[in-house]
Amino acid sequence: MPIRVVHIATGNVGALALRQLVTDPRFELAGLAVATPGKVGKDAGELAGLDVVTGITAVDDLDALLALEPDCAVYCAMGDTRPMEALEDCLKFLAAGVNVVGSAPVSFQYPWQVLPQKVIDRVQRAAVDGGASFFVTGVDPGFANDLIPFALASTCQRIEQVRCLEIADYATYDGATVMFDVMGFGKPLDEVPLLLLPGVLTIAWGSTLRQLAAGFGIELDEITESYEREPAPEAFDIAAGHVPKGGVAALRFEIVGRVGGHPAIVVEHVTRLRDDLRPDWARPAQEGGSYRVEITGEPSYTVDICPTSELGDHNHAAIVAAAGRIVNAIPDVVAAEPGLRTTADLPLGTGRGVFAVPVM
Secondary structure, three states: OOEEEEEEOOOHHHHHHHHHHHHOOOEEEEEEEOOOHHHOOOEHHHHOOOOOOOOOEOEOOHHHHHOOOOOEEEEOOOOOOOHHHHHHHHHHHHHOOOEEEEOOOHHHHOOOOOOOHHHHHHHHHHHHHHOOEEEEOOEOOEHHHOHHHHHHHOOOOEEEEEEEEEEEEOOOOOOHHHHHHHOOOOOOOOOOOHHHOOOHHHHHHHHHHHHHHHHHOOOOOEEEEEEEEEEOOOOEEEOOEEEOOOOEEEEEEEEEEEEOOEEEEEEEEEEEOOOOOOOOOOOOOOOOEEEEEEEEEEOOEEEEEOOOOOOOOHHHHHHHHHHHHHHHOHHHHHHOOOEEEOOOOOOOOOOOOOOOOOOO
16 A cells, blocks of 8 residues: 655755655655745646646645645755754654654754754654654765765774765756855855854764764764865856856865764765866766765775766756655655654665666
């Protein structure tokens, strides 16, 4: 019997997650909620970019979705700029006994030692009392810096450092809020955006470092963060908008988990808006962008992950991967014990249910 699912938000990740929910026979889409007034009343098929009519029309009322008594809610609403609102949305479903799988709030990928314990306890109580499970994931934070490092580490006799990188050209990414308001692209170098305010990088990727440390059985003494930026040599346009001369056009940051002063676990992001900027920074393994996991130890590894898509470039492929990771987790999250769940708690995802033989 298909799992009855409701879906929240149809932005970059949400629209692609919705596409799978409509087409994957493992799921029955029961309802859809959106925040953009112009999307209300539109069919889920249209909002997913599919040439189908599902009969499920978008509403702007989460209570209407709760009334449908679904098995699971897929939550893909923006959490970067509204983390508390996103958390309250998820709590509403958990308290009602509805499992939640989503991309936000991102720190709930692994919130321990990242968020205040009272916040974690509140979510845990709501989930357990409601008999529901809560799992936040994606591709980064997520698959590329939790599941992949764990898989590689399981073959090592000794590990000295694990470094997880995203190296990408974001010129084709059209999420203006993330690009300009969160990451600060196009802004003067003397303006500090949300992402680079002290402590924000640690909140955003601290969950990754803490989860890896827990899996490796080590205690991090401290987490440090740093960044550097490069201005645009001249004005140019990207998918999200305009970048003036002198505005931020490339960004590199690191979040480092240290043990006895040693950088044991490192998350590094290199984001360019033009390929010619900062050639001295890490380069992707394929044109446009890739993920990389480096393990220093015995044996050592460098593994490049190069997502591609039939429907778009490297940025589109990465978003498809994030959506797929979320949706494919639904059966395991529904079957899990109530409470906060992480990658380490769930069975190994094997792609069950998504294999398709091409039509000849």
